[in-house]
Every structure is written in structure tokens, then in C-alpha cells.
Amino acid sequence: ANSNDNARSGRSGSLSSIPAHDFVQKIDVNPPKGTRDFPPEDMRLRNWLFNHFREVSQMFAFEEVDFPVLESEALFIRKAGEEIRDQLYCFEDRGNRRVALRPELTPSLARLVIQKGKSLSLPLKWFAVGQCWRYERMTRGRRREHYQWNMDIIGVPDVTAEAELISSIVTFFKRIGITASDVGFKVSSRKVLQEVLRCYSIPNELFGKVCIIIDKIEKLPIDEIKKELRSAELSDEAIEELLQVLSVKSLAKLEEKLGAAGEAVSDLQQLFSLAEKFGYSEWIQFDASVVRGLAYYTGIVFEGFDREGKLRAICGGGRYDRLLSTFGGEDIPACGFGFGDAVILELLKEKGLIPEVGQQVENIVCALDTDLQGAAASVATILREKGQSVDLVLENKPLKWVFKRAARINARRLILVGSSEWEKGEVSVKNLSSGEQYQIEVDRLE
Numbered sequence: 001a002n003s004n005d006n007a008r009s010g011r012s013g014s015l016s017s018i019p020a021h022d023f024v025q026k027i028d029v030n031p032p033k034g035t036r037d038f039p040p041e042d043m044r045l046r047n048w049l050f051n052h053f054r055e056v057s058q059m060f061a062f063e064e065v066d067f068p069v070l071e072s073e074a075l076f077i078r079k080a081g082e083e084i085r086d087q088l089y090c091f092e093d094r095g096n097r098r099v100a101l102r103p104e105l106t107p108s109l110a111r112l113v114i115q116k117g118k119s120l121s122l123p124l125k126w127f128a129v130g131q132c133w134r135y136e137r138m139t140r141g142r143r144r145e146h147y148q149w150n151m152d153i154i155g156v157p158d159v160t161a162e163a164e165l166i167s168s169i170v171t172f173f174k175r176i177g178i179t180a181s182d183v184g185f186k187v188s189s190r191k192v193l194q195e196v197l198r199c200y201s202i203p204n205e206l207f208g209k210v211c212i213i214i215d216k217i218e219k220l221p222i223d224e225i226k227k228e229l230r231s232a233e234l235s236d237e238a239i240e241e242l243l244q245v246l247s248v249k250s251l252a253k254l255e256e257k258l259g260a261a262g263e264a265v266s267d268l269q270q271l272f273s274l275a276e277k278f279g280y281s282e283w284i285q286f287d288a289s290v291v292r293g294l295a296y297y298t299g300i301v302f303e304g305f306d307r308e309g310k311l312r313a314i315c316g317g318g319r320y321d322r323l324l325s326t327f328g329g330e331d332i333p334a335c336g337f338g339f340g341d342a343v344i345l346e347l348l349k350e351k352g353l354i355p356e357v358g359q360q361v362e363n364i365v366c367a368l369d370t371d372l373q374g375a376a377a378s379v380a381t382i383l384r385e386k387g388q389s390v391d392l393v394l395e396n397k398p399l400k401w402v403f404k405r406a407a408r409i410n411a412r413r414l415i416l417v418g419s420s421e422w423e424k425g426e427v428s429v430k431n432l433s434s435g436e437q438y439q440i441e442v443d444r445l446e
């Protein structure tokens with residue numbers, strides 16, 4: 001039995017005579033593997049970032065939504081060989097239900113759209129900022145959670161929707177000081193793959209799987225890619241043609257290859273001309289090799305990248321016109337993107353753009369002796385009712401301590417409640433930036 005048992009059974013004398021600390025097992029005070037705490041300074045930076053996510057979303061008239069972090073596992077079971085599936089944080093709950101911590105937000109959004117069905121008036125413009133999870137063997141020491149900003153447009157079949165989404169991300173980048181020389185967007189369409197596969201009469205079911213294999217093209221040796229494509233029943237001829245098309249460097253060359261009649265070329269041409277109207281042409285480039293690693297994309301796909309090539313993709317998205325029917329709903333055209341909270345902070349660090357977000361408190365209020373603690377509380381309440389922030393000193397502390405705290409919380413002014421002033425209904429105020437000092441009736445404080 002461990003020492004706790006002794007304590008409980010009292011075998012070793014009465015508890016009070018023994019310091020409790022002998023018995024309590026120290027728990028691990030770190031957060032679970034792959035997860036983070038957000039102490040105040042980190043939380044201020046996170047709020048700074050998420051406030052920009054929200055302000056841009058609202059500037060584009062998107063409405064905020066959210067979903068449970070816990071979903072039925074079935075929502076994420078796809079058979080296309082995605083990494084996100086291999087790392088699903090899934091388990092059986094105490095009701096023997098197969099559940100999962102969401103690895104992404106889009107399937108939950110699709111579920112809610114189906115649930116709401118006809119009561120929704122299209123188009124929907126929804127955004128969310130939510131924590132997403134993956135279960136990786138800690139061999140890779142990577143994080144198991146991150147926060148993702150998503151924006152989705154549901155009910156618009158035109159590439160005007162994708163153009164709008166890219167515009168919102170460009171707006172976000174500009175707000176935080178990132179320029180077109182720092183990052184760009186690689187843009188392509190999965191209809192390119194579709195048109196090639198159709199020439200080789202590859203069945204549609206294989207489309208998702210082929211995309212997931214192609215998405216690994218920069219991570220695996222080309223022979224491995226070919227091997228996986230062969231095991232997906234593609235002929236060598238189809239594989240060669242596929243890899244050929246994926247290396248096309250311009251929209252003009254693509255048109256030569258696929259002809260101008262196909263949707264792939266016309267969608268991309270429309271997107272690039274819209275980009276000009278939106279004013280973000282210098283942010284985007286055609287890159288046939290972009291397919292993204294999610295099986296459900298069906299059209300335009302794009303990803304934000306750092307031009308120095310040091311970091312992983314900053315964000316990514318695309319059109320997913322067939323997702324709802326995979327859950328038994330009626331298909332509604334849709335597109336969206338996901339923007340994680342990790343890579344962007346690495347980029348901001350690289351560019352020296354991490355903002356100084358200190359605590360900002362307007363007032364620190366302190367009673368000069370204990371029998372004025374109530375008076376100090378009433379002063380704090382008056383100021384708070386005027387909408388001001390107040391750090392009320394809650395114990396009888398020496399002035400030296402109060403000044404140190406005032407500096408640490410970056411208070412604008414110090415309000416001292418002293419007996420002689422209080423008898424006149426006044427307090428004494430010290431402006432902590434100018435040093436100016438004066439007495440004033442509390443009601444005249446603003």
C-alpha cells in the first residue's frame with residue numbers, strides 16, 4: 001500500500017501531527033502530451049490573432065458558428081487514405097459509441113447544414129475558430145491539437161466564392177503586416193486531375209484516393225508515388241500523363257494540354273481575372289501540383305505558402321461540391337478554407353511581426369489603511385460602472401508593493417483612498433505615465 005493508505009487508515013498516528021505533503025502524490029502539472037496551456041501572455045497573443053480572424057470574417061459579412069469538439073467517429077471515416085484519418089483521435093465512450101475529437105471543422109459544418117436543411121436561405125457565409133485534434137504516436141513530438149480558423153461559402157457554384165475566400169485571407173495577411181513578398185497562394189483545380197483520369201476512364205470512386213496520393217508528391221520519392229498510383233489501378237500510361245499535367249507551369253500551357261473547353265481551365269481563368277478585380281493578382285500563382293490532402297475537394301484548391309520555403313503550408317482550402325451527399329444529404333455546392341494557429345505564428349516570428357500585447361489596466365485602486373478597504377471597493381465600483389477597468393488592491397499592502405504591481409499590470413493611474421481626503425469625499429490620483437498628482441471627488445473621475 002502506498003503511504004496514502006497509511007494516512008487514511010491512521011496506522012501512523014493522527015493526521016494532524018504529520019505534514020500532509022508526505023502523502024499527496026505530486027501530479028504532473030504539465031498539460032497532456034502534444035497539448036498547450038495558454039498562460040496570460042500566450043493567451044493575449046492568441047486573442048490578438050483570433051480577433052483578427054473574427055474581424056476579417058465579420059468584414060466579409062460571415063456569421064460565426066461552432067460545433068462540439070466531440071463528434072461521431074462516422075463523420076470522419078473516409079476511405080481515401082488520408083493522414084487525417086490515420087491520426088483520428090477516436091475512442092469508444094462509456095455508452096459504447098464510437099466517437100472522435102474533430103480533426104477538422106468542415107464535416108461538422110456539413111452536418112449542421114444538412115440538419116438545418118430547407119430552413120436555411122442560401123448562400124450561407126459561415127466562419128468558425130475551433131480547436132482540432134489528432135492522435136499521433138509521440139514519436140514525432142508534434143502537437144496533437146491546434147486551433148483552426150475556417151470560412152465557408154455554401155450554395156454558390158461559381159468561382160466568385162473561391163475568389164472571395166482568397167480575398168478574405170489576403171485581407172487578414174495585410175492586417176497583420178504580411179505582404180505579397182512574404183507569402184503567396186498556389187492555386188489549381190482538381191478538375192485538372194478529373195479531366196485526365198476521365199480520358200483513361202478511371203472510375204470516380206478512385207478520384208479521392210488518387211488526389212491523396214498526388215498530394216504526397218513533394219513528400220515522397222516519385223517512384224513511391226508511381227507505385228501507389230499503380231496499386232490504385234492506374235495504368236502506366238495514365239500515370240505518365242497525370243505526372244506530365246501536374247508539372248505544367250502555366251495556365252496557358254494547361255489550356256494547350258487540356259483544351260479551352262474544359263471546366264478546369266475556364267474556372268481558373270475566371271479566378272485569375274477576378275483576382276485582378278479584387279486587387280490580389282500578385283498574391284496568387286497557378287501551380288498544377290497543388291491538390292491538398294483532403295479527399296472531398298472537387299474543384300479549385302489553393303494553399304498559402306511562405307515564399308522563403310521554410311515553413312509548411314500556412315492555410316489551405318478549396319471547393320467541395322459533393323461532401324453533403326457523402327453524409328446522405330442533398331449536395332449543395334460549397335467551398336472553404338482552414339487556417340491553423342501554428343504556422344502563422346512561426347511566420348510572424350520569422351518576419352519580426354509578433355506584436356507586443358501587454359496587459360492594459362486603466363486604474364489601480366488602493367486603500368491606505370484597512371478601515372478604508374470598503375471605501376476603496378466603492379471607488380472601484382464607481383469607476384467600473386463608468387466602464388473603466390480597475391485592479392482593486394485586496395489586502396493591506398505597503399505602497400512600494402502597490403507601485404510595483406501598478407507597473408507590472410501597466411496601470412494608467414493609481415487611485416489612493418486616504419482618510420483625510422476621504423473625509424472630504426475625495427481620493428488622490430497619480431497619473432503613472434506623466435507623474436501628475438491631484439485630489440478629486442470620486443464622481444468627477446472619468
Ligand SMILES: CC(=O)Nc1cnc2ccccc2c1
Nearest residue numbers: 132133134143144145146342
Ligand atoms: C503545426 C501544427 O501544430 N499542426 C497541427 C497540429 N494539430 C493538429 C490537430 C489536428 C489536425 C491537424 C493538426 C495540425
